[in-house]
Amino acid sequence: MEISNRELKIIQTSAELTFNDKLGTWKARWGINRMNFKVEPGLYSVGKPDSNSPVLVSANYKMSFDSLRKELMEVNAWILVLDTKGVNVWCAAGKGTFGTQELLNRMAIVQLEKVVSHRTVIVPQLGAPGISAHEVTKFSGFKVVYGPVRAKDLQEFLKSGMKATSEMRRVKFTAYDRLVLTPIELVGTSKVSLMIFGVLFLLNLLGLGPFGIVDFYAYIGAVIIGCVLTPVLLPWIPGSPFAWKGWLLGFIWAVTVNILNGWNGWTAVPQYSILRALGYIFIMPPVSAYLAMNFTGSSTFTSFSGVLKEMRKAVPAIIISIVLGIVLILVDSFIKL
């Protein structure tokens, strides 16, 4: 039987990120071209690797790939990029696309056994939900070593003979980590927000308003609280359900808006009344609560069971409160007709 000799295909890359790479990351953070921010799956070389160099496994989301290679200054290594459909390592591992099957397939496609003489692949720890290390070994002979959570610890990990400290194994979620995730949350709400503004405009045309600058900034404030402020202040806000945290800040905001606009009629916003003020109290906090609740998906520590438990109470409460608030404001508008 003849064994076909396929050519080895190795793509060269570097630890240096160009301006375009960085721009791409920034754009992805803002949701621009995020679903198509990919690199080609396959075997890459960084520096001048040889048959003894380590093999680092990554995903084909370009932000994942870039954040790995930028930590490889002066390192000679292979990067094996799996086809995760442009999704990052952790999320793809959860979905199973960064998985045992894909790793085995990709190693076979690039003929890894011909490229390196050792039999070890370094998989990022956050890939573990998709990879069964012992099965990879069973089917390929390659041993899986789990690398550190953060790529920036890789050099130290490699120097210490592939030993990760327990610090390297912990997922953190610092205020900065949370902050960089907030633009995408804001962008995600923009479509719905535009629809809401459209409806308010129509109500104005029908004479059921007036909805004006107060409603605008009250709403924008509630959105920013849910999408940015609550995520950033997350561990400092009392309570543990995300929806509750968002509701609490949203409530403070709604009260603030009402005070600013003459809860007792001491400022010059003529259409302001007690019904409208109550309406804000019923609408703004749940808007923040809902958006804060959605941040569970971006967080690094919420469980499915926990989110489900929180939602079973929060979702009905949010809906009831918003409906009540809308009714109050519409009643207020009708009274003034």
Added chain:
Amino acid sequence: MKNRYLKNVATLKLNSDQCRGCGRCLEVCPHNVFIIEDRKSVILDKDRCMECGACVKNCPFNAIEVKPGVGCAYAIIMGWLTGTEPSCDCSGGSGDSCC
């Protein structure tokens, strides 16, 4: 400041009869849930578990059980609306928010 989530909800279970104390679960767990005591793994703090399933997948002796799932409200809402299992389908081209 530590990030903590709801208590007493995680579905994580460890069957110590099957555990051989290899320590793989300690290695893959991102939240330091396990600890080795008397050559066996024990659950140190279940409330830190985010049900990612890394330990289950990497336990060579099938000693760990968890109902893995995405801790993402948006995914759960989509699951309710479409009548499917919640999945992290941010990449599907249809979803434009989330992870």
